[in-house]
Amino acid sequence: MNDVWRSRLHQTAAVFRLEIGKTLFSRRGLWIYLLAALPVVLFVMAGIFAGHRASERASWIASETAARQGQPLTAADFSALLTGMSEAEVRQRLGPPADFNTFSFPSRTPQGRRIRVHGLNFYYAVPEANYEITLLDGKVDAVRNRAAPGFSELVNVFATVYQFFMLRLAIFFGCLGIFMNLFRGELLDKSLHFYFLAPIRREVVLAGKFLAGLAAAGLIFLTSVAVQIVVLGAQLPPPSRAQFLSVQNGWHQIAAYLAITLLACAAYGAFFCAAGLFTKNPILPAAILLVWEGINPFLPALLKKISIIYYLNALLPTRLNAAPGTPSLLSLLISDPDALAPLWAILGLLCVAAVLLVLAARRVRRLELDYTAE
Amino acid sequence: MAAGIQFDDVSKFYGEVLGVNHVSLDIPSGITSLVGPNGAGKSTLMNLLAGLIQPTRGRIQVMGVGSDDPERLFRVVGYSPQYDSFPRGMRAGELLRAHLRLAGETENIAPRVTAALEQVGLAAVAGRKLAAFSKGMRQRMRLALALLHDPQVLILDEPLNGLDPLARAESIALFRAFAAQGRYLILSSHILHDVDAISDQLILLSNGCVVAEGAIQGVRAELPDRPLQVRIRSPRARELAATAFQLPGVMEASLDARGVLITTRDPHAFYLALNQWAAAGLPIEAVQPADDNAQAIYGYLVEGAR
Amino acid sequence: MAVHPQIYRPYQGPLSGGWRRVAVVHHYARRRMFDSRVLTALFFICLLVPFVQLVMVYLSHNLSFLSQAGGLKALTVDNAFFQDYLHYSCVVAFIFVAFAAPGLVAPDLAHGGLSIILARPLTRWQYIAGKFSVLAILLSLLTWVPAEIVFLVQYNLATPDWRAHYYWIAGSLLLASALWIVVLSLLALAVSAWVKWRIVAAGALLGIYFLGSGFAAAADAALQNNVGDLFSLMQLHLIAWSGFFDTPPTAPGLTPVAWLILLALAGGSLALLYRRIRGMQVVR
Numbered sequence: 001m002n003d004v005w006r007s008r009l010h011q012t013a014a015v016f017r018l019e020i021g022k023t024l025f026s027r028r029g030l031w032i033y034l035l036a037a038l039p040v041v042l043f044v045m046a047g048i049f050a051g052h053r054a055s056e057r058a059s060w061i062a063s064e065t066a067a068r069q070g071q072p073l074t075a076a077d078f079s080a081l082l083t084g085m086s087e088a089e090v091r092q093r094l095g096p097p098a099d100f101n102t103f104s105f106p107s108r109t110p111q112g113r114r115i116r117v118h119g120l121n122f123y124y125a126v127p128e129a130n131y132e133i134t135l136l137d138g139k140v141d142a143v144r145n146r147a148a149p150g151f152s153e154l155v156n157v158f159a160t161v162y163q164f165f166m167l168r169l170a171i172f173f174g175c176l177g178i179f180m181n182l183f184r185g186e187l188l189d190k191s192l193h194f195y196f197l198a199p200i201r202r203e204v205v206l207a208g209k210f211l212a213g214l215a216a217a218g219l220i221f222l223t224s225v226a227v228q229i230v231v232l233g234a235q236l237p238p239p240s241r242a243q244f245l246s247v248q249n250g251w252h253q254i255a256a257y258l259a260i261t262l263l264a265c266a267a268y269g270a271f272f273c274a275a276g277l278f279t280k281n282p283i284l285p286a287a288i289l290l291v292w293e294g295i296n297p298f299l300p301a302l303l304k305k306i307s308i309i310y311y312l313n314a315l316l317p318t319r320l321n322a323a324p325g326t327p328s329l330l331s332l333l334i335s336d337p338d339a340l341a342p343l344w345a346i347l348g349l350l351c352v353a354a355v356l357l358v359l360a361a362r363r364v365r366r367l368e369l370d371y372t373a374e
Numbered sequence: 375m376a377a378g379i380q381f382d383d384v385s386k387f388y389g390e391v392l393g394v395n396h397v398s399l400d401i402p403s404g405i406t407s408l409v410g411p412n413g414a415g416k417s418t419l420m421n422l423l424a425g426l427i428q429p430t431r432g433r434i435q436v437m438g439v440g441s442d443d444p445e446r447l448f449r450v451v452g453y454s455p456q457y458d459s460f461p462r463g464m465r466a467g468e469l470l471r472a473h474l475r476l477a478g479e480t481e482n483i484a485p486r487v488t489a490a491l492e493q494v495g496l497a498a499v500a501g502r503k504l505a506a507f508s509k510g511m512r513q514r515m516r517l518a519l520a521l522l523h524d525p526q527v528l529i530l531d532e533p534l535n536g537l538d539p540l541a542r543a544e545s546i547a548l549f550r551a552f553a554a555q556g557r558y559l560i561l562s563s564h565i566l567h568d569v570d571a572i573s574d575q576l577i578l579l580s581n582g583c584v585v586a587e588g589a590i591q592g593v594r595a596e597l598p599d600r601p602l603q604v605r606i607r608s609p610r611a612r613e614l615a616a617t618a619f620q621l622p623g624v625m626e627a628s629l630d631a632r633g634v635l636i637t638t639r640d641p642h643a644f645y646l647a648l649n650q651w652a653a654a655g656l657p658i659e660a661v662q663p664a665d666d667n668a669q670a671i672y673g674y675l676v677e678g679a680r
Numbered sequence: 681m682a683v684h685p686q687i688y689r690p691y692q693g694p695l696s697g698g699w700r701r702v703a704v705v706h707h708y709a710r711r712r713m714f715d716s717r718v719l720t721a722l723f724f725i726c727l728l729v730p731f732v733q734l735v736m737v738y739l740s741h742n743l744s745f746l747s748q749a750g751g752l753k754a755l756t757v758d759n760a761f762f763q764d765y766l767h768y769s770c771v772v773a774f775i776f777v778a779f780a781a782p783g784l785v786a787p788d789l790a791h792g793g794l795s796i797i798l799a800r801p802l803t804r805w806q807y808i809a810g811k812f813s814v815l816a817i818l819l820s821l822l823t824w825v826p827a828e829i830v831f832l833v834q835y836n837l838a839t840p841d842w843r844a845h846y847y848w849i850a851g852s853l854l855l856a857s858a859l860w861i862v863v864l865s866l867l868a869l870a871v872s873a874w875v876k877w878r879i880v881a882a883g884a885l886l887g888i889y890f891l892g893s894g895f896a897a898a899a900d901a902a903l904q905n906n907v908g909d910l911f912s913l914m915q916l917h918l919i920a921w922s923g924f925f926d927t928p929p930t931a932p933g934l935t936p937v938a939w940l941i942l943l944a945l946a947g948g949s950l951a952l953l954y955r956r957i958r959g960m961q962v963v964r
Contacts, residue, residue, distance in 0.1 A: 007478035014475035103932040112845020146904040165898040190459035198476040199448035
């Protein structure tokens with residue numbers, strides 16, 4: 001490696017050192033840590049709730065069985081419940097509830113007359129789940145079950161939270177905060193000239209800043225994902241955990257989630273870095289990308305491919321079509337194109353990131369510093 | 375193009391607003407002052423020189439390096455811009471060390487940082503946060519950054535702004551020592567008295583155009599439509615005034631507390647006559663050009679043109 | 681020795697009241713906001729929602745041909761309908777505020793204008809009131825004002841029976857909108873004052889909304905209950921609104937908690953604004 005390139009490597013490292021400190025240890029970036037910690041806290045809470053429900057379940061089963069003269073309830077007993085059944089019928093089928101609470105709220109009849117609705121929540125349990133039966137004015141309104149967290153439930157919960165919160169929101173906004181600040185933030189702070197007045201190529205500045213941003217985002221979100229997996233894994237009994245890791249390609253899946261996290265940081269990072277250079281207000285393209293990727297499931301196949309989330313979703317070990325809470329009418333509109341091979345998805349993401357960085361490099365080379373315009 | 379600092383028909387437009395227009399300059403070594411009213415284009419010219427903005431037309435070369443090649447340009451140029459801001463959270467010494475590392479330097483960093491801080495009188499506050507610096511300290515810090523790598527060319531945008539009298543004197547001494555080594559120092563200033571005192575040449579800008587360039591006396595000599603004013607102090611001021619007024623080129627001779635102010639269209643003839651009067655016994659205590667300075671040139675070429 | 685003739689005379693005329701000065705702050709803040717063509721366009725795009733609602737109200741009174749054909753049920757215009765309408769209006773209004781509000785306080789803080797403004801006989805509360813009034817009026821024009829117009833149209837087209845039973849919705853629309861306007865305006869101003877940079881404030885507001893909603897859904901899925909709804913700004917309002925519109929709450933036990941959180945948001949935003957709106961900044 002000749003002297004020029006060795007010098008440029010040192011310069012890249014110097015920029016990296018400056019930026020990584022600013023990104024990882026500044027008070028302005030604290031919210032990114034909180035963002036990454038949210039799912040961890042969520043899974044810890046889920047574990048605590050699951051433990052609490054398990055002990056509730058054990059005591060409820062005992063009291064129900066005693067009340068039913070030694071005859072425990074089964075899931076089939078609850079499947080037979082219908083909306084509109086009376087309280088008496090429920091008691092007759094299931095016996096007295098292990099626990100209950102009452103509530104009321106104001107409402108209106110279809111004719112508009114004001115009434116007060118009285119509600120009851122009956123709680124039952126079977127070994128697989130806790131059941132909550134909601135009765136309004138003495139009639140069954142809803143039957144909900146909270147399944148004991150088995151292996152598949154935990155995988156689904158993690159997949160849901162990862163696909164619809166981590167990828168689409170947490171990593172998106174985290175990368176927005178980190179990468180937008182690399183250039184646009186320096187222009188707002190009026191400190192970019194510090195780099196531009198040094199004997200360093202602007203492309204080298206871009207490379208150093210991008211690598212620092214990627215390292216910071218990668219460190220924060222990879223740690224978050226890893227800790228989430230550990231917290232969820234701790235809720236599994238050891239035999240299930242061992243089976244997941246050894247028989248069901250567990251390590252493979254964990255590596256896949258970590259790799260997707262890093263690729264997402266790289267792709268979104270390149271986008272926001274470029275957006276910060278090309279636009280005075282990078283929030284606008286970010287908002288457009290957010291909405292575009294939000295409606296991605298509903299787009300035709302060709303338009304789906306013009307997004308980052310399409311390639312990331314193609315790499316997911318467990319992929320869900322619709323976010324939780326999507327109305328059924330909207331779910332019908334979701335189109336599921338042919339699955340993209342992982343290799344093409346990775347290449348596609350890397351190409352997108354590379355193209356964006358090349359455009360950003362061209363832009364930064366011609367960037368004129370005029371702080372008065374900011 | 376030869377080495378040195380050259381502007382070759384450079385124009386810069388900000389949309390429809392003119393920054394500088396058809397500027398062609400060949401700046402020699404020594405101290406060159408950019409002078410002009412607000413909005414004349416001084417900072418634009420400096421930012422063009424430093425490559426922070428690109429010309430709409432024309433070319434700029436500094437020591438044979440184009441202004442669009444920062445990697446080579448800033449090895450020979452040190453620029454202290456008007457921007458009064460630094461990277462957040464940094465301390466004085468830390469910033470200078472970072473600047474050297476950005477330049478790809480890996481050796482001898484600490485002694486050079488100490489030397490730069492001592493040069494501007496900030497060695498005692500090397501560990502203080504830049505955000506807590508006063509205006510004058512920030513000005514000196516910018517100067518330290520510009521001098522850090524011992525450049526051949528120094529570009530300073532209003533370098534004496536905010537400095538106390540002692541710091542001003544020290545900075546001026548620094549500038550003179552720098553220029554005395556055959557290097558190039560370009561500075562802008564509104565304080566025309568300072569421009570007079572330290573500059574070897576000046577570039578006068580107005581409305582984005584170069585109105586005059588060169589040594590102050592040389593510029594003055596090229597304003598024949600502006601009669602020269604000379605102030606003479608003599609105990610026989612009235613007699614001197616009456617005698618001078620008889621010369622054909624003399625337009626005015628006025629008396630005030632400081633002596634006689636002569637306005638003449640023909641300075642050469644007047645100075646010849648003055649020598650003769652002195653030789654003839656007329657006592658003359660002092661002879662001083664009254665408008666052979668930056669202030670007068672500014673007044674004639676900028677304010678007079680409005 | 682020097683003699684200084686006393687020719688200066690301070691202003692001796694009547695002074696305007698405090699509220700006039702608030703109106704000055706309001707005037708210039710609103711003018712600056714609508715200097716942006718993008719914001720002006722966005723404001724008018726937001727008015728499409730009440731237009732769609734008007735069309736739905738009209739269709740609900742003119743779909744007899746469909747019920748004769750045995751096809752779709754006619755639209756039911758009742759308290760739930762108006763609550764849903766207000767929900768969509770408020771989402772759209774939020775997007776407008778996310779881009780409009782940051783320009784109200786952030787530039788004054790970022791460019792040091794606050795010390796000049798507060799050097800006048802203007803208190804911090806008057807300054808905040810002036811900026812708040814801009815958002816309050818614009819959000820009113822996007823929420824309860826068109827909502828009341830839609831309600832009036834429905835009221836005129838409806839049967840006497842409907843009118844007798846649903847006249848109270850007019851008040852509910854006003855109260856629910858007022859809650860949204862107060863919380864959102866204070867939150868937007870506080871975020872704008874906290875982060876100082878306009879574009880960062882816009883990102884923060886969008887983040888609060890989308891991240892909150894996303895985390896709410898994730899929490900509901902992970903915890904298998906509705907506690908996650910407390911993290912979503914819109915869900916908090918929907919829970920509180922169920923009391924105004926007499927609609928079934930998504931989680932009855934969460935209503936008092938939702939109200940507490942909303943009050944805490946408003947109070948916290950005010951406290952943050954009071955802390956940040958100062959004429960002087962200390963750099964440590």
